[in-house]
Amino acid sequence: MxxxxxxxxxxxxxxxxxxxxxxxxxxxxxxxxxxxxxxxxxxxxxxxxxxxxxxxxxxxxxxxxxxxxxxxxxxxxxxxxxxxxxxxxxxxxxxxxxxxxxxxxxxxxxxxxxxxxxxxxxxxxxxxxxxxxxxxxxxxxxxxxxxxxxxxxxxxxxxxxxxxxxxxxxxxxxxxxxxxxxxxRAAEPARFDILGAVLVVAAVGLFVLGVMEGPQRGWVDPLTVGSLVTGVVAGVVFVLVERRSPAPLLDVRLFTQRAFAVGAGSLTLQYLAGFGVFYLIVQYLQLVLGYSPLMSAVALTPIFLVVMALSVGMPMLLRWFGLRVLMSAGLALIGVSLIVMGLLDADSSYTDVALAMAIAGVGIGVCTAPATHAIVTNTPEDQLGVASAVNDATREVGAAIGVAVAGSVLAAAYGHRIDPVAPSIPEPARSAVQDSLAAAVQVAEAAGPQGDALADVARDAFLAGMQQGMWALAAILLVGAVASALWAPARS
Incomplete structure (x- = not known):
């Protein structure tokens, strides 16, 4: 360089x-x-x-x-x-x-x-x-x-x-x-597609809004359903308009290229898993293992170190293995790491956590850079900014879905385990305990020695929810790995 x-x-x-x-x-x-x-x-x-x-x-x-x-x-x-x-x-x-x-x-x-x-x-x-x-x-x-x-x-x-x-x-x-x-800049820039921009802002914005509100309001809440349905409809209209536009904001035909489509799908799944994991594992480290905010962040560094090392070596990996192997293997490794994280409990050591983080780091490092490479190298030079935006938008949508999935599964499993003991807890502490593990820990600490049993029940309920959340994310990633193995081209 x-x-x-x-x-x-x-x-x-x-x-x-x-x-x-x-x-x-x-x-x-x-x-x-x-x-x-x-x-x-x-x-x-x-x-x-x-x-x-x-x-x-x-x-x-x-x-x-x-x-x-x-x-x-x-x-x-x-x-x-x-x-x-x-x-x-x-x-x-x-x-x-x-x-x-x-x-x-x-x-x-x-x-x-x-x-x-x-x-x-x-x-x-x-x-x-x-x-x-x-x-x-x-x-x-x-x-x-x-x-x-x-x-x-x-x-x-x-x-x-x-x-x-x-x-x-x-x-x-x-x-x-x-x-x-x-x-x-583009050598021959086209006119700015205002209608396409409005439609895609509505499609992505409303869909992400619905995904974000689902865990808080419920998935049948009018705002949640209305946002998701309107976002999907706006997305369909956007595709129809862009296919007929002489100067589209996004040439949707790019998604008919297998490398481009697999790259976008892979990034969505990677960020779905990554932010879902962060949502669950940070709470686990702080509320179950007792880490401080700083130590919980330090505990995640194996992901950072492994991802950086593998990303630097991405050109060599692409030449040796090709896109299909890297995509499917990377997603499969992330799925395996999620299964391992689901096995963590109150007696797990940091070695157990670091092993799961390292496996996740290898999976992310193996497939993140090739997915980005597949998107931008299969796009005309005049549309590099839009291709980069597709690369980024898939990450953000995946992150929103990952937090929503993890949060919803955790809340459902936690509530299922904590509800049987809730009637024995006086108000207003009962509502707080039913809310989250963090609130339950605060109530237990305020109760003194009598609160130890409550804290144990709440932690067990959280661990059950974390396990189910991790395994739900793992199932999605493993299905994605199989799809990549069947659909991705051998080379970008």
Whole structure:
């Protein structure tokens, strides 16, 4: 790689790591935010989900803007918006304002993510492109762990506001650094497809909203059902409109290419598993094994280390094994790791946790970079921004579905185990115990020695729910592995 390519890769990877870290970093800070701002459980959920919803809904239009107007300019604009959204909580701490600030930051992240990958793809010649894509994919795949680790360190010594301040400062540094990299755009940019942009924002945004609200409101709640159905209908209309458009926002015929379609499907499954695991395993580490937020983030580092090492070696792996083997083997390994995680209990050691994390890291490292490579290398040069947005949108949709699946299965199994003992618990403690393991642990601690039995029952109920959640995710991944083995082309 030339010096300019190394610098571009450094800036682009730092930018994508920042916006992905911002997705996961607040999870460890939610208890502190609740205490200091008075946020309700629903508001806490939206402080996290507002960012993800804005990001997922706007990715495809943002990618098209980069193709048309220049990818560096769109990345810099996104970093500015992301920085403003990150800085707002330093001046206003009302929960409603925090949700709005996170949504603003999500809009900025939507501009940043596809621009970083399309800049790398356009700057690297074909013979070196897989190396750049592999490094980018490794960083993107590890961004959530980086975010939780950084927030854990911050919360160990400072307050939650420092997390927002850190993102604001980093965005300023990246704007300055990003102004020095080369730019690219479509050689013959088409007109911007406004109708397609509106439809895809509605389709992705409403579907993700429904998936997010399902575990909280219930899957038959009118808002949940209405959002999911309307999102699917908008998606069908989007496909019909794009097939007839002379200048579509997304050429939906790209999905008829097996490599492109398998890459998109694989990324959806990987993030479905990854964020579902994070949702369950962080609670397990903190509430069952007694880890601090920092130590629970450190415990996840085997995933980060293995993913980065394998992503750097992605060009060699692709040459040796091809797309089909890597896709199916990677998804199968992730599925196996989920089965192992489902076997963890209150007596498990960190060695047991690290083994499961390492297996997951190998699976993610084996198939994340090849999936991204399959998407961007099977797309015309003039549509690199949109291809990058497809790569990112599948991640966000998969993450939302993974948390929804894990959360719903956990809640159902936990409630089934805890309901028989609930009548013996006086109100208002009964409602808290039925809510979650975290609330049950607080009630048990307040009850003194008499609460030990209650804490044990609640932990057993959580472990049963975690096991069922992990195994539900594992079943999805193993089915995906079989489908990839049957459908994926041997080579990208």
């Amino acid at each position: 030339t010096r300019s390519q190394v610098w571009l890769l450094t800036v682009a990877c730092a930018a994508v790591a920042t916006v992905i870290a911002a997705m996961a970093s607040l999870n460890t800070a939610l208890p502190d935010i609740a205490v200091e701002t008075g946020a309700t459980q629903a508001q806490l959920t939206w402080i996290v989900d507002g960012y993800t919803l804005a990001l997922a809904a706007l990715l495809l239009p943002a990618g098209a803007l980069g193709d048309r107007f220049g990818r560096r300019g769109v990345m810099l604009a996104g970093l500015v918006v992301f920085g403003i959204g990150s800085a707002l909580p330093l001046f206003v701490s009302d929960p409603t304002w925090l949700i709005a600030a996170r949504a603003v930051a999500g809009v900025g992240a939507a501009l940043v993510m596809p621009a970083t990958l399309s800049l790398i793809t356009a700057a690297f010649p074909a013979e070196h492109r897989s190396r750049g894509i592999g490094i980018w994919a490794g960083v993107a795949g590890s961004g959530a762990v980086i975010g939780m680790l950084a927030s854990g360190v911050i919360l160990e010594y400072w307050s939650w506001e420092v997390i927002f301040a850190g993102f604001a400062v980093i965005s300023v540094v990246l704007v300055i650094a990003g102004a020095t990299v080369g730019s690219s």
